Amino acid sequence: MRIAVPVLALAHVIALVGSPAGAAETERMGPKLPLEAYELPNGLKVVLHRDASVPRVVVTVAYHVGARNERAGRTGFAHFFEHMMFRGTKNVPNYDIPLQETGAQSNAFTTEDFTVYHETVSSEFLERALYLEAERLAFLPAALDQAKFDTEREVVKNERRQSVDNVPYGQVEEAILKNVFPKGHPYSWSVIGSMKDLDRASLDDLRAFFAEFYHPANATICLAGDFDPEQAKALIKTYFSPLASGPRPAVAKPRPAPPASASIEMADKVELPRIYWSWPTVDEDHPDSAPLSLLAAVLASGETSRLYKSLVRDTRLATDVDATDSSKEVGGYFTLEATAAEGKSIEEIEAVFRRELARLKTEAPSPRELERIKAGAETATYAGLTTTRGRAVALALGYAGKGDPQRYRVELARIFRVTPEDVRRVAERYLPDEKVRILVRSVREGEAKTSVEPAGPDPETLEARGGTAATSRPAASGPDWSKLPGPSQPLPFQPPKAVRATLSNGVKVYIAPWKTLPLVRLSLVVPAGSGDDPVEKSGVANLMARLLDQGTARLTATELAESYEQLGASLRVGGGADETSVSVSVLARNFQPTLDLVAEMLMKPRFDPKDFDRERTQQLADLLQGPTEIEWMARRAMPALMFGHGHPYGKPAGGFPKTVKALSLEDVRSFHAGNFGPKDAYLVIAGDVEPEAMVKSLERSLGGWRADNPGMRSRPAEARAAEPGVVYLVDKPDAVQSIIRVGCHWGDRLDPRYPATLVGNHLTGGDFLSRLNRNLREDHGYTYGAGSAFDFRRGRSVWSAVTSVRADVTAAALGEVVKELDALVGPRPIAEDEFATARWSEARSYPESFESPSGIVSELAEIARFDLPADEFETFLPRLERLSLAQVQKAMADILAPTGRFVLVVGDRKTVEPQLRKAGFTNIRHVTYDGEAVTDARR
Numbered sequence: 001m002r003i004a005v006p007v008l009a010l011a012h013v014i015a016l017v018g019s020p021a022g023a024a025e026t027e028r029m030g031p032k033l034p035l036e037a038y039e040l041p042n043g044l045k046v047v048l049h050r051d052a053s054v055p056r057v058v059v060t061v062a063y064h065v066g067a068r069n070e071r072a073g074r075t076g077f078a079h080f081f082e083h084m085m086f087r088g089t090k091n092v093p094n095y096d097i098p099l100q101e102t103g104a105q106s107n108a109f110t111t112e113d114f115t116v117y118h119e120t121v122s123s124e125f126l127e128r129a130l131y132l133e134a135e136r137l138a139f140l141p142a143a144l145d146q147a148k149f150d151t152e153r154e155v156v157k158n159e160r161r162q163s164v165d166n167v168p169y170g171q172v173e174e175a176i177l178k179n180v181f182p183k184g185h186p187y188s189w190s191v192i193g194s195m196k197d198l199d200r201a202s203l204d205d206l207r208a209f210f211a212e213f214y215h216p217a218n219a220t221i222c223l224a225g226d227f228d229p230e231q232a233k234a235l236i237k238t239y240f241s242p243l244a245s246g247p248r249p250a251v252a253k254p255r256p257a258p259p260a261s262a263s264i265e266m267a268d269k270v271e272l273p274r275i276y277w278s279w280p281t282v283d284e285d286h287p288d289s290a291p292l293s294l295l296a297a298v299l300a301s302g303e304t305s306r307l308y309k310s311l312v313r314d315t316r317l318a319t320d321v322d323a324t325d326s327s328k329e330v331g332g333y334f335t336l337e338a339t340a341a342e343g344k345s346i347e348e349i350e351a352v353f354r355r356e357l358a359r360l361k362t363e364a365p366s367p368r369e370l371e372r373i374k375a376g377a378e379t380a381t382y383a384g385l386t387t388t389r390g391r392a393v394a395l396a397l398g399y400a401g402k403g404d405p406q407r408y409r410v411e412l413a414r415i416f417r418v419t420p421e422d423v424r425r426v427a428e429r430y431l432p433d434e435k436v437r438i439l440v441r442s443v444r445e446g447e448a449k450t451s452v453e454p455a456g457p458d459p460e461t462l463e464a465r466g467g468t469a470a471t472s473r474p475a476a477s478g479p480d481w482s483k484l485p486g487p488s489q490p491l492p493f494q495p496p497k498a499v500r501a502t503l504s505n506g507v508k509v510y511i512a513p514w515k516t517l518p519l520v521r522l523s524l525v526v527p528a529g530s531g532d533d534p535v536e537k538s539g540v541a542n543l544m545a546r547l548l549d550q551g552t553a554r555l556t557a558t559e560l561a562e563s564y565e566q567l568g569a570s571l572r573v574g575g576g577a578d579e580t581s582v583s584v585s586v587l588a589r590n591f592q593p594t595l596d597l598v599a600e601m602l603m604k605p606r607f608d609p610k611d612f613d614r615e616r617t618q619q620l621a622d623l624l625q626g627p628t629e630i631e632w633m634a635r636r637a638m639p640a641l642m643f644g645h646g647h648p649y650g651k652p653a654g655g656f657p658k659t660v661k662a663l664s665l666e667d668v669r670s671f672h673a674g675n676f677g678p679k680d681a682y683l684v685i686a687g688d689v690e691p692e693a694m695v696k697s698l699e700r701s702l703g704g705w706r707a708d709n710p711g712m713r714s715r716p717a718e719a720r721a722a723e724p725g726v727v728y729l730v731d732k733p734d735a736v737q738s739i740i741r742v743g744c745h746w747g748d749r750l751d752p753r754y755p756a757t758l759v760g761n762h763l764t765g766g767d768f769l770s771r772l773n774r775n776l777r778e779d780h781g782y783t784y785g786a787g788s789a790f791d792f793r794r795g796r797s798v799w800s801a802v803t804s805v806r807a808d809v810t811a812a813a814l815g816e817v818v819k820e821l822d823a824l825v826g827p828r829p830i831a832e833d834e835f836a837t838a839r840w841s842e843a844r845s846y847p848e849s850f851e852s853p854s855g856i857v858s859e860l861a862e863i864a865r866f867d868l869p870a871d872e873f874e875t876f877l878p879r880l881e882r883l884s885l886a887q888v889q890k891a892m893a894d895i896l897a898p899t900g901r902f903v904l905v906v907g908d909r910k911t912v913e914p915q916l917r918k919a920g921f922t923n924i925r926h927v928t929y930d931g932e933a934v935t936d937a938r939r
Helices: 023-028 077-084 123-143 146-165 172-180 195-200 203-213 229-240 289-300 306-314 346-362 367-384 388-402 407-417 420-430 540-548 557-566 588-603 609-628 630-643 657-662 665-675 691-702 754-766 771-779 807-824 832-850 853-866 872-882 885-895 909-918
Strands: 012-014 036-039 045-050 056-063 105-110 115-122 219-225 262-268 274-280 318-327 332-340 436-442 499-502 508-513 519-526 570-575 580-587 682-687 727-731 737-746 783-791 797-806 901-907 924-926
Touching (some): 077 105, 077 115, 115 123, 115 388, 115 832, 146 783, 146 797, 219 229, 219 388, 274 346, 289 332, 289 346, 289 407, 289 420, 306 318, 306 332, 306 346, 306 557, 332 346, 367 407, 367 519, 367 580, 388 407, 519 588, 540 570, 540 665, 580 588, 609 665, 630 797, 727 909, 754 771, 754 783, 754 797, 754 832, 771 807, 832 853
Antiparallel strands (some): 012 036, 105 115, 274 436, 499 508, 783 797
């Protein structure tokens, strides 16, 4: 039985009949979701959206505060505060612990204008999630202490190193913002902020920031999922009504930026130079915001865009090109960027920029060109709403920022009202010759990377900000805040029933209806991948996958891309070690013609010589740029160390420069003819479909696909044996962070210990409060995050743990990783409560896998890939419930045995190696990112 709670009076209910638009536009506004919106007397806005697909509910709280609200000397503060909201109160010392057993997916994000918190819990824990959000809003300031503050500040600084300082082109955004916007403009600094300002922050700053911005009058809560609306209203009143309102936020007013002009050159550790052009534009409510977004798409969205065709496809001057319009609450900016191909000049790229902009300013795009872009925008709007979390965030932000939960419908309608002349006009008005030009080039011998000094807000009075200082609020009354709510009665869960069929050519088909939105997701998988590359032709499977969507016998690459875009279809071809996949998302009304295009692409690939030359050049460019990214180096090195290049799983998917340069078009055609076909292929569909009719449609479109491919081939069970005590070290000179990876061999997905390893991995590194993440992030502040996961293959699988830590604590962090793994299989085995929490978490989060077409496709694909039993979904939870602690402990001991571990560190050798030796890691093997021994390594 569900708990009945009386409905309490609410301040007022807003009846939403729909966003303003003409009847003729309604169909192109996106889905109108069922919802109720209202406001409490203290100013808290509430949105309720019920979807009973799975017994899960998302609780989202959006605070109307972001980086633009920060004060001088405190950039990055809004994002820092987001982190501190998870650090606990007197009633709840650790916010994440009460969420663990609920199967929660909990996180947050900060933008220039908002900070949004969201947790997805099993429906019976709705009251607990609401309590936790209200409790920290009531009591957080009193619980803030210096130790939590200092640890979390290190976590945020690690996040900056990982996302900005330690990646190629990472500081360009800060340079753009600083020069496009005038000094003091609220968008002239980045959300992540500066290291100096983070170091200057104090506890008093946090308390003042909380008092000013974290209160009901500046918050919007959205519930989306399976819940009782009347019960939810009562709970929201119980927990949020006692909270004091706080100062009403000032209405955001547009801050247009004047034209900007600057030419800047930055030195970075990159292999290929990149050029950026930027201009200030308008805020998101301006009538020209929608035309500017379509202008960006016309220039550089997809393979049919003007700059892609001019720079990448036709002239091959660039390896990539992009255009973005970033319109936000009080302003915006527009950016073009392109990376020069090897041997090509930035000047040549800029000449194309100028030519294409001049053409757009004088000649409007064709109606058909805009229709393709609008079709993609419509599909993207629906796709963004397929998950309950996506809907919850969209509804919360719309109500918080615009007073309309279904604001996304207004935005899509605005897109459809844009005319070709609108696009021409905004190009002429907002993209003049005067601009901010930033060139990023390779550092020269002995030269240091360019370091950008981030901008920040000007010192100002509170009166100038339009607000009043707030330093404290009355303590919350109401419920007994010391009592953590327990669960209500669990709701039943029935996994989707998939219809199975086999086409006349042997392709296995799995179809699951999903009727929430008129969208369809398809994934076709062929059992041929990089593991099937001949040794001397490494990279050929990847190159074949790149060429697969580059035209058909009837259609050129551009014509095929235009055909997909006209339907609003989002297509992706990807390759792995065991397979090549073709995936597509499209509105249901356009599925049949999209399916026909997929069939034509599979049966009659074009494999044009010009396309081959271009895609091979692109693949070589990826190999050239890869070593500039430390994570790329780690991902490439680990399989080589664990398997060796002679094993199918030790081969790099992208190949080697030498082998890729030697590949011919005939090699690609030969690989396709010998490996790509319907035998052992499978096709998974989820969405707004009728299974019986769909099977007939698939037979008509794909039944004629024939080929003599060998099908699924077995993989060698043998793999390299680990050498205990060895640390493999890859040098990444001057890296400010190091990557630590620990890998262990494991069996396949059919191993009967699978449920036990799932629970064991959860508590080891698969959860925010896992042993690894709690140690390295929460206790020591060494990292932004540490985790672990399985990679199940057709043959030998892998378990791995990975983290990125600041360079000066690399050895200490590795010591903690080893200590945690040793403890798990030795002195600190899994505790009973630890096991129970992890098992409950896995069980309660399981239904979320089936909430969207992409999730359902992923789950069905696993059944097809590993030939799992037909009742896998139905039996999973009972099998999980029958698990014992002893089974989990034994499985993890088997996986994590010290003699079976491969340990890899990628970082600045001159900084890292002395630490490692001092910490007792003396058996160090120097290797390249390809896993080869470095013979001239200095000792």
